Amino acid sequence: MFSRCLGRELRLSIRVTLLVFVVLPLLVSWIVLVGLALTGLEYEGRKRLQEEVELVARSIHGPLGRAVAMRREGTVENILQSVSDIGRVYGIYVYGTDGQLLASSGETQRLPSSSYVRAIAATGDQAGEFNRVAGTRVYSYFIPLSANSADGEIINGLLHVTRRARDFDHYLASLRWKALLLTALGIASGLLFVLFGHSRAVGEPIRRLAESMAKVEDGDRGHRASVTGPREIGSLSRAMNRMLDAIHRSEAEVALRREEETRLHDELRRRVRMASIGRAAATVAHELGSPLSVIDGHAQRAMRKDEGKALAPVFHDIRNEVERMTRVIRELLSVSGKNNAVRYRIDLADVALAAGTSLQAEEKRLGSEIILHEPERRVTMIADPVRLELSLRNLLHNAMQAGGPRPVELRWRRRNGGVSVEVLDKGPGMPTEVREHLFEPFFSTKPVGEGHGLGLAIVKDVVDEYEGEVMFENRPEGGLRVVLFFPDSGVSDDVPDKGLPDDARTQ
Helix, strand or coil, X not given: CHHHHHHHHHCCCHHHHHHHHHHHHHHHHHHHHHHHHHHHHHHHHHHHHHHHXXXXXXHHHHHHHHHXXXXXXXXXXXXXXXXXXXXXXXXXXXXXCCCCEEEEECCCCXXXXXXXXXXXXXXXXXXXXXXXXXXXXXXXXXXXXXXXXXXXXXXEEEEEEEEEHHHHHHHHHHHHHHHHHHHHHHXXXXXXXXXXXXXXXXXXXXXXXXXXXXXXHCCCCCCCCCCCCCHHHHHHHHHHHHXXXXXXXXXXXXXHHHHHHHHHHHHHHHHHHHHHHHHHHHHHHHHHHHHHHHHHHHHHHHHHHCCCCCXXXXXXXXXXXXXXXXXXXXHXXXXXXXXXXXXXEEEHHHHHHHHHHCCHHHHHHHCCEEEEECCCCCCEEEECHHHHHHHHHHHHHHHHHHHCCCEEEEEEEECCCEEEEEEXXXXXXXXXXXXXXXXXXXXXXXXXXXXXXXXXXXXXXXXHHCCCEEEEEXXXXXXXXXXXXXXXXXXXXXXXXXXXXXXXXXX
């Protein structure tokens, strides 16, 4: 709990957190263990030094005991001198049973008192202790001297061997320094290993992960983090990648929804506009239909009476203009006429032929030609033949006006679960800036008097009835290619057939 609070308050880095909460406790534990081990080593070292003194004493106490018993003072001196020459002891002393000093090698000032020596000798036991000789702190080891007799061993003196306590201290200090040096080297190497390991195993993967996040923040939404490093960091990278994938999917879904909303909004506006045009067309048809019929009737009768005379061409022009106005009114009415449309299973060849035939007068006037490319197999679809013919006629008329005295082609075929109708001309093509206004009612690029801007609006309206598409494409060799696609799913099969033969109904 403390570590979590401390890490949260200080916002420590992973490296510092690792050092504080992992390495530092390990170092403390290590130091404690080294201290305990050093204590044990000091104990063993001290014991070993004491055993060296005891070993020296035991190795010479037998010969010394016999030499003392035989009163061979020279032998005693030689033995003591030989041991002193080794340099492992501070002083060697031989006492008699009365506690008096018999022989010595080394410092002789302030030796233990005679009474103290007699007391130790009287026990007949070996003894070791730390005391002072001539002001120097030493380790003293006492061992009785004995001589063999028929009745057993007889105590005839006491051997006293000393060694400076400083030797003990130097040895233990050497152990401590070595232990401290090894501890420092261990701590330094441990820290280096931890820092190096953190940099390679943790720091580097986290740095790459941070770089990946920065790239995403800068707008590179397609970037994904590489899954490297320890398992936890790899899991974090995978989680971030999954989050980015989810965000990408969500953004794509939102974008699609926005596009769909925009499309529906535009479609709603277009339909509202078309409905308004339809209502206006109904009013215009009601207000102008009867007067135009009267004008056309009077012009027809006057033309018959004046046949062959000077005014006959005038009445003919009047009738042509009345017909043109009537056609515009019919096209206006067709915008709102889809609710009353009657659908049949029709043969597209019949509709295409009817559309082409209705434009024969325009063909002569413009010097153009409509070429119908009928497929090998009969193509049928469920549609309102009147509105479909009107759509094809508008497309063909536009193509003839754009292409001038050049052929216009009409093709139809089955494709991708529906019916595709193509109109191809050899005109100048379609400018990019015009495309977004194509289906707006009354929008036209033609001169005044040659177009009213309702043709493509009607085409779009008809295609939308069948959930189809209208596509425009400038041809590489020049001209424009217009494609109407009517999917089979856009209509219902529960409609009557319009007198088609049995083989046509199965197409």
